[in-house]
Amino acid sequence: MKRNLIALSATLIVAFIVWVSCTERIDAGYEGIKVKLYGSEKGVQDVSLVTGRVWYNPVTESIYEFPTYVQTVNYESFTVNAKDGSVFSVDPTLSLRVSLGSSPKIFTKYRKPVEEILNMTLVNHIKDVYRIEFNNYSTDSIISNRERFEAGVQDKMNKFLAQEGFVLEQLTSGIQYPESITQAINAKNAAIQKAQQAENELKVVEADAKKMIVQAEAEAKANELRQQTLSPLIIQQQFIEKWDGSTPLYGNSPVIFKDIK
Template sequence: MNIRQAQPSLYLYGGGALVFLIVAILFKPFTVINAGERGVIMHFGEVQDQILSEGFHPVLPVYTSIKKMSVRVKKTDVDVKVGTKDLQILDVKASVNWHIEANKVNRVYQQVGDDRQVRETIIIPAISEVLKAATPQRNAEEILKQRSSLKEEIERSLKPRLAKYGLQVDDVSLINIGFSPEFTKSIEQKQIAEQEAKKADYEALKASKEAEAEVNRAKGTAEAQRLLKQSLNKELLQKQAIEKWDGKFPTVIGGTGTLPLINIAPPKN
């Protein structure tokens, strides 16, 4: 075959490849499911039981369409005004991490819709309702002191509500709890009063201990003096004087000392 005879075949091959490329671009007989996604298969708009996992998949153009759904963890923040048992109004900001269960993406899309619709239709209303149900069981001060307990209660209530829609709760956080200025001031005053009461109790206890120590010291001094007085009799004092005598007699010793009066005159020459 010469070059002129080969040219029509080359043109035909090149034209076929171009047509295939155009068809592939227009009708896309394949789809690629990226990491963190699942593919919902629809035949003329009817959701199928099969779910496409990550990777390359051939599809029938026109007959089959694919809706990609993310199964990654998403974060939704909600600001809610709630009431308390003692009729306080709180501004609560909660954050929920959640994801669509991978084996239920087709039912989620069929019943609710895409990610945005799931968030607006299911997630936000559920968080708001659970918060409004949990806070009236406590007064404002209990919420302030039992924040972790409130978080756990909200998480326990939220999980089964979302699970029936094929949604999984990963974590719940109470980012902020805002109290009214009046309540905040009353809490500060109460804390100051408690600190002052503790200080007063400490000072009273300290004074009591110091007084008790002073009484004990006084009792000890009195007891020592009593014992000393008992021990200082006439014989003991005379004995102590004799022990201290240097053997020299004074010329005259008078008075009412502990030793008897001794008059010793010097010898006459």
């Protein structure tokens, strides 16, 4: 009885070890693929494995996980020549993910983990996309058609990555102009700002001049109206209003009304 219990326990332990070693859990956000290591069917099965627990033969098969969530890769900057030979610096950042169901295709072609493919294998291809697009533009046309240039890069990058089994979510080129172009742009902007400042100052001077003219015209008009209204009777009235009623202590008696004719 005791031996049977020991044998049963041993059997259960062995079965548990086999069960654990023959299953693999594919976590959410990943896509699993089953790879045959031997035989005529050596390679990747056509059907990708969904998330969950997967049964396989660890002697003849292996399970690989490919992340399907969005990953952001900031590539090292590199230089590219425009059509006229000007040198631009590009510092691209890509946000992309594995296209659902494309894990077998990617693994069959590269036989590497996704991180290694994104950070190393695809670098030269990404540079080629920029080189091809830059060769279509001169320096001036890139500056004046920046939006169209970026759209061309993104379109080519979308097509390339789709062929490789990836989906591009976002692309930032991080383009830096040549130093001579940057200096020219800064000088142009400074000239525009200086001209705008001079124009604003001229507007202030013109406004002040107009204000002075208006004030002078108003003052002249007021003086003209005052002269027109100063009749002899008004002058006599103002004299009476200002006289304090006292008379001189010597000399002739004051004349209140003076003949002004």
